[in-house]
Amino acid sequence: MVRHIVFMKFPDFSLAQEAKEKLLSMKNNIDELVDIEVGIDFGRSERSFDLALVTTFESKEDLDKYRVHPYHQEIVKWLKANETETKVVDYMI
Numbered sequence: 001m002v003r004h005i006v007f008m009k010f011p012d013f014s015l016a017q018e019a020k021e022k023l024l025s026m027k028n029n030i031d032e033l034v035d036i037e038v039g040i041d042f043g044r045s046e047r048s049f050d051l052a053l054v055t056t057f058e059s060k061e062d063l064d065k066y067r068v069h070p071y072h073q074e075i076v077k078w079l080k081a082n083e084t085e086t087k088v089v090d091y092m093i
Contacts, residue, residue: 001034001093002057004066007049009085016040016050019084022075023053029071032062049087056093063090 010016020038027036035056041048057063066072079086 002060002063003089003091003093004053004055004057004063005089006053007087008051008053008079009049010051011083013044013050015082015084019051019079019082022078026071026075030066030069032057032065032069034058034062049085 008016008019010019017040020040023038024036026033033055037052037054039052039054041050041052055066057066
């Protein structure tokens with residue numbers, strides 16, 4: 001199993017809820033996605049990112065398919081258009 005975590009920081013925190021809804025919609029649209037969790041930061045400290053995306057896949061190959069999946073790419077396009085800063089961690093579980 002593979003865990004893929006993305007932290008996101010938006011230029012405007014109000015985008016976090018819309019991003020959460022978009023990200024959660026992947027659950028029923030991308031077969032390779034085993035599990036998904038999205039949380040919006042409530043601490044809002046200087047070091048905090050605004051949102052965390054935690055996804056699980058059966059394999060690295062499924063993660064690779066997810067990365068190029070058209071549904072995922074539409075969300076990536078939206079995130080980039082909204083100047084979202086991201087940090088990613090991928091690891092085996």
